[in-house]
Amino acid sequence: MIKHASLCLAIAAGLVSASAIAAEDPIVTRKAIMSSVGAAAGAGGGMLKGEIPFDPKIAALSLRTMRAAAYSVGDYFPAGSETGMETTASPKIWEDMAGFNEKLAKFRADADAAAESKPETVEAFKTAFGSVAENCKGCHEAYRVKKN
Ligand code: HEC
Numbered sequence: 212m213i214k215h216a217s218l219c220l221a222i223a224a225g226l227v228s229a230s231a232i233a234a235e236d237p238i239v240t241r242k243a244i245m246s247s248v249g250a251a252a253g254a255g256g257g258m259l260k261g262e263i264p265f266d267p268k269i270a271a272l273s274l275r276t277m278r279a280a281a282y283s284v285g286d287y288f289p290a291g292s293e294t295g296m297e298t299t300a301s302p303k304i305w306e307d308m309a310g311f312n313e314k315l316a317k318f319r320a321d322a323d324a325a326a327e328s329k330p331e332t333v334e335a336f337k338t339a340f341g342s343v344a345e346n347c348k349g350c351h352e353a354y355r356v357k358k359n
Contacts, residue, residue, distance in 0.1 A: 238296040241287035244280045251276035252347065255340045258333065265333040270340075271326070277343050278322035285315045301356045311354050318346040 255273035257263040292298075293305055304311045325339035 237287040281319040
C-alpha cells in the first residue's frame with residue numbers, strides 16, 4: 212500500500228516536472244505564439260476575402276492577437292534555443308539580434324497602431340490589417356528557414 216502510494220507520488224512528480232519543462236521551453240512557447248498569429252491572420256484574411264462576414268469584434272480579435280504576439284514573442288529567442296523541436300527560426304536571428312529586434316519593433320508599432328485604430332468597416336480593417344501583414348513576409352524571409 213505504502214509502496215503503491217509512493218510510486219504514484221513519483222509518477223505525479225515526474226508528470227509535473229515534464230509539463231513544466233514543456234511549457235517553459237522557449238521554442239514551444241514562440242511556436243505557440245506564432246501559431247496564434249497565423250490563426251489571427253487567417254481569420255482577418257478570411258474576412259477580407261469575403262469568406263467570413265466582416266464583424267468588428269473579429270477584426271479586433273485578429274488585430275489584438277497579433278499585437279499581443281508582437282509584444283511577447285521576442286522574449287522567447289534566448290541563446291541556446293537555436294536548434295531543436297523542429298524550429299524554423301533561422302540561425303541569422305542569433306547572428307544579427309539587432310536586425311531581428313528592429314523587425315520586432317516595427318511589427319509591434321504597426322500592430323499597436325492597427326489595434327488602436329479599432330476598425331468598424333471592412334475598408335478600415337483592410338488598411339489596418341494590411342499594415343500588420345506586411346511584417347510577416349519581411350521577417351520570415353530574413354529570419355526564418357523553410358523546412359519541409
Ligand atoms: C519579427 C519576426 C517575425 C514576424 C514579424 C512574424 N513572424 Fe512568424 N515566425 C517568426 C519566426 C522566427 C518563426 C519560427 C519560430 C520557430 O520555429 O522557432 C515564425 C513562425 C511562424 C509560424 C509557424 C508557427 C509554428 O507552429 O511553428 C506561423 C504560422 C507564423 N510565423 C505566422 C506569422 C504571421 C501570419 C505573421 C504576420 C502577421 C508573422 N508570423 C510575423 C518570425 C516572425
